[in-house]
Amino acid sequence: MSKPIIEMRGVNKWYGEYHALRDINFVVNKGDKIVICGPSGSGKSTLVRTLNWLEAHQEGTIKVNGIELHEKMGDIDKVRMDVGMVFQNFNLFPHMTVLENLMAAPMWVRGMSEKEARETAMQYLERVRIPEQVDKFPGQLSGGQQQRVAIARSLCMNPKVMLFDEPTSALDPEMVSEVLDTMIELAKDGMTMVCVTHEMGFARAVADRVIFMDAGAIIEENDPKSFFDSPQNERTKDFLSQILLH
Amino acid sequence: MLFADTVKNKVLVHKPKFLIIMLISLIIIFSLFNLTDTIFGEFMRPVIGDPAESGWYGRLSTAFVVALIFLLNIVLIGFMPFRAQIIVVWLQLLTLFLSFFYSFDLNFEFIRSKIWFMITQGVFTTLYISAISITLASMLAILGAVAKLSSNGFAYAIASFYTSFFRGLPLLMQVYLIYLGLPQLGYVIEAVPAGILALTLCYGAYMTEIFRAGIQSIPKGQWEASRALGFKFGLTMRRIILPQSMPLIIPPTGNQFIAMLKDSSLVSVIGVWELMFLARTLGTKDFRHMEMLITAALIYWTLTVCLEFVQSRIERHYQTLSH
Numbered sequence: 269m270s271k272p273i274i275e276m277r278g279v280n281k282w283y284g285e286y287h288a289l290r291d292i293n294f295v296v297n298k299g300d301k302i303v304i305c306g307p308s309g310s311g312k313s314t315l316v317r318t319l320n321w322l323e324a325h326q327e328g329t330i331k332v333n334g335i336e337l338h339e340k341m342g343d344i345d346k347v348r349m350d351v352g353m354v355f356q357n358f359n360l361f362p363h364m365t366v367l368e369n370l371m372a373a374p375m376w377v378r379g380m381s382e383k384e385a386r387e388t389a390m391q392y393l394e395r396v397r398i399p400e401q402v403d404k405f406p407g408q409l410s411g412g413q414q415q416r417v418a419i420a421r422s423l424c425m426n427p428k429v430m431l432f433d434e435p436t437s438a439l440d441p442e443m444v445s446e447v448l449d450t451m452i453e454l455a456k457d458g459m460t461m462v463c464v465t466h467e468m469g470f471a472r473a474v475a476d477r478v479i480f481m482d483a484g485a486i487i488e489e490n491d492p493k494s495f496f497d498s499p500q501n502e503r504t505k506d507f508l509s510q511i512l513l514h
Numbered sequence: 515m516l517f518a519d520t521v522k523n524k525v526l527v528h529k530p531k532f533l534i535i536m537l538i539s540l541i542i543i544f545s546l547f548n549l550t551d552t553i554f555g556e557f558m559r560p561v562i563g564d565p566a567e568s569g570w571y572g573r574l575s576t577a578f579v580v581a582l583i584f585l586l587n588i589v590l591i592g593f594m595p596f597r598a599q600i601i602v603v604w605l606q607l608l609t610l611f612l613s614f615f616y617s618f619d620l621n622f623e624f625i626r627s628k629i630w631f632m633i634t635q636g637v638f639t640t641l642y643i644s645a646i647s648i649t650l651a652s653m654l655a656i657l658g659a660v661a662k663l664s665s666n667g668f669a670y671a672i673a674s675f676y677t678s679f680f681r682g683l684p685l686l687m688q689v690y691l692i693y694l695g696l697p698q699l700g701y702v703i704e705a706v707p708a709g710i711l712a713l714t715l716c717y718g719a720y721m722t723e724i725f726r727a728g729i730q731s732i733p734k735g736q737w738e739a740s741r742a743l744g745f746k747f748g749l750t751m752r753r754i755i756l757p758q759s760m761p762l763i764i765p766p767t768g769n770q771f772i773a774m775l776k777d778s779s780l781v782s783v784i785g786v787w788e789l790m791f792l793a794r795t796l797g798t799k800d801f802r803h804m805e806m807l808i809t810a811a812l813i814y815w816t817l818t819v820c821l822e823f824v825q826s827r828i829e830r831h832y833q834t835l836s837h
Contacts, residue, residue, distance in 0.1 A: 322741060322742065346744075348741065348743070348744040349744030353739075355735060355738065357735055359738060361758075373743040373745070376749055377745065425744070
């Protein structure tokens with residue numbers, strides 16, 4: 269079996285006094301699709317953000333592609349360019365067209381030629397089904413379209429793993445499904461994914477494992493069927509009953 | 515324009531209460547200055563007789579007529595569409611100012627003989643000193659802003675000391691300090707480089723704050739997205755953050771450039787042949803100070819109007835870019 273893509277061992281993180289992550293142990297192998305859910309403030313966003321070290325952890329080890337993340341590691345960009353990240357608020361570059369957004373990282377970080385970057389960009393725009401929007405600015409697109417562009421932007425770097433930090437939470441309800449469809453297709457193509465989301469339908473459809481977090485700790489981790497049908501922990505049951513009522 | 519309401523209020527200058535108060539105040543004000551010995555008194559001659567001997571009757575009736583004309587003008591302008599109002603009011607104010615200058619009994623022959631030299635030598639020097647200084651000041655400001663935002667105490671200390679010092683000293687003093695102070699260190703500096711250096715350092719300090727505010731206004735999500743894609747600091751700054759801060763940085767920088775254009779007159783004290791220096795020296799020989807000062811004033815103003823126009827074009831350019 270090959271090395272895991274992401275490995276967290278005994279990870280703890282504090283914001284001042286506040287204990288944000290408690291003793292997290294967590295492994296992602298190639299091709300894994302993992303959904304993380306939990307109430308707000310449970311540390312799920314913090315967890316994915318430590319995976320490309322947008323946030324630092326204080327205790328334990330995090331390894332991505334076998335490289336340990338720590339303060340003195342120097343060139344973290346080597347790790348980050350293989351880890352795609354999709355944000356709740358898209359964070360597209362508003363002063364660049366869709367095409368420029370997609371071409372930027374491959375050209376500036378990977379050193380791809382302009383022609384090659386353009387071809388890659390067009391290929392992924394086809395894949396997220398908005399090739400006709402190439403010359404628009406992000407501000408001219410709907411929320412769902414922007415998020416799909418953001419997914420394509422990450423894919424252009426040909427990442428080994430994709431992190432999704434509540435990708436549908438800022439969207440109007442009618443746009444959620446177009447983004448989820450894109451993510452489901454991505455999962456079917458074999459992408460390794462770690463998704464923080466409340467979309468339980470998505471979790472059932474694609475996840476290999478569902479993780480439930482509360483108060484900074486992983487409370488329960490199981491395959492989706494057992495997770496939804498027979499949750500073990502009381503808090504998991506509470507949480508599921510609350511979000512599934514709707 | 516401000517965000518306009520859907521309900522239209524009656525124009526202020528068409529409200530009877532406002533007009534009555536204005537009329538009374540104007541009559542009082544105009545009566546305070548005796549208008550009978552001006553051109554208005556001459557116009558009133560058929561009514562008040564000899565203006566010089568018309569007394570309070572002449573004085574009050576002249577004030578009344580002038581106040582009435584003034585109000586009629588305002589009321590008529592009130593009926594015009596927005597753009598026409600701007601043009602008419604501009605022209606009227608301009609006429610007032612020009613007639614104020616005209617009242618100095620200027621020698622236009624003298625102005626005509628000097629103006630070409632003022633433009634080729636003075637305007638040229640003023641413009642190139644300002645242009646070089648604002649360019650250098652912008653670069654300094656980017657450095658200063660990055661240093662002031664950095665977690666490096668050394669960089670922060672230098673940048674904050676720099677902005678504090680050069681914002682705290684009058685520009686005129688900086689010009690003297692550089693021109694007269696540097697030779698003390700054994701380096702004799704020419705007047706023009708000394709002027710450029712002083713303007714650069716002073717405006718760089720102000721603009722550091724402008725750039726810092728511009729950089730800080732960009733949401734942190736832009737930094738996160740750049741980092742997540744593997745961009746290094748310099749790349750993020752150059753390609754992502756600064757281009758987005760430009761719409762916020764350009765308008766105040768344009769302001770600074772206009773201010774600098776006029777502050778560059780301070781380097782005349784060290785003998786740089788820019789516009790102000792020429793205005794002071796050209797008139798001295800013939801005791802024609804007013805001619806040269808007014809000419810220089812109008813030239814400064816014309817330059818500023820041109821720059822304001824350019825500035826608004828650039829602003830519009832950046833606005834369309836971000837939408």
